[in-house]
Amino acid sequence: MKELVVISGKGGTGKTTVVGAFVALASNKVIADCDVDAADLHLILRPRVEKTIGYEGSELAVIDQDLCTGCGACVRACRFGAVSEREGRYTVDPLSCEGCGACAHACPVGAIELKPRLSGWIHVSSTPYGTLVHGELRPGEETSGKLVTQVKMRARELARLEGAKLLLIDGSPGIGCPVIASLSGAHCGLVVTEPSMSALHDLVRVVEVARHFRARVLLIINKADLSPELTTRIEGYAKKEGLPVLGRIPYDEGVIRAQVAGRTVVEDGDGPAARALRELWGRLAAELEIR
Numbered sequence: 001m002k003e004l005v006v007i008s009g010k011g012g013t014g015k016t017t018v019v020g021a022f023v024a025l026a027s028n029k030v031i032a033d034c035d036v037d038a039a040d041l042h043l044i045l046r047p048r049v050e051k052t053i054g055y056e057g058s059e060l061a062v063i064d065q066d067l068c069t070g071c072g073a074c075v076r077a078c079r080f081g082a083v084s085e086r087e088g089r090y091t092v093d094p095l096s097c098e099g100c101g102a103c104a105h106a107c108p109v110g111a112i113e114l115k116p117r118l119s120g121w122i123h124v125s126s127t128p129y130g131t132l133v134h135g136e137l138r139p140g141e142e143t144s145g146k147l148v149t150q151v152k153m154r155a156r157e158l159a160r161l162e163g164a165k166l167l168l169i170d171g172s173p174g175i176g177c178p179v180i181a182s183l184s185g186a187h188c189g190l191v192v193t194e195p196s197m198s199a200l201h202d203l204v205r206v207v208e209v210a211r212h213f214r215a216r217v218l219l220i221i222n223k224a225d226l227s228p229e230l231t232t233r234i235e236g237y238a239k240k241e242g243l244p245v246l247g248r249i250p251y252d253e254g255v256i257r258a259q260v261a262g263r264t265v266v267e268d269g270d271g272p273a274a275r276a277l278r279e280l281w282g283r284l285a286a287e288l289e290i291r
């Protein structure tokens, strides 16, 4: 089984459009949405949730009132103002607690324990295109590589059980912990970029991260015709770095129409972007030897 992660240094380069098209074109695959911060793949994949597993990504300090002597050391130790006292009773505000453990360390009688708390969920869903594993964070919870890793591990397990040839991962944006978790163990990192200065800047950084994992790194330039000059510059950078450019996708208003209709662009007509994506998928499948 091959593992393909689609990433982009910055948001808004069309990563999800590319993933959606490949999801529709690839056969025998499991899909993982690791873009847990801005998960929008489900808008076009129309998942029906079959199973949900709780995700415990953080800890919460809990005070045992029977042991507490009311010394106040925990209030002084907490930098987040999460512990308060009212009428001699000390309590922790779950919304402010960061789970750092300083209060438990400071408590002279061991009255504070850190307990795992529900930070989100991992869903396993059926879609018209195959099984999708996706994460959901509770409001106020921060994305962590840990949720991405758990989404990926569950997707890998299912891909093996289903005998899938491909695990297609919509990776996290940026270059932080979640994208590192998305890339770990992947065979191929496909970077979707666009001809803009900010995208070029982020491309250089994300390629460095992807290479660190020894994944084969390929490049797609989306909306390439919007700035032929910057597209040439990106291709120049790729050549210098020995980075294969899989191809270009032209700007096409059909992409927005497909998004509004909740469909993948390759199923919503035969515009220039759809044609380019079909061609790119052919090349990518050959690269991955999954035809």
Ligand code: SF4
Pocket (backbone or CB within 6 Å): 060, 061, 077, 078, 079, 080, 081, 082, 083, 092, 096, 097, 098, 099, 100, 101, 102, 103, 104
């Ligand atoms: S675990 Fe950290 S943030 Fe939470 S109450 Fe204790 S000191 Fe404050």
Ligand code: SF4
Pocket (backbone or CB within 6 Å): 063, 067, 068, 069, 070, 071, 072, 073, 074, 075, 090, 106, 107, 108, 109, 110, 111, 112
């Ligand atoms: S440090 Fe421990 S004993 Fe002191 S007030 Fe806090 S919970 Fe109670």
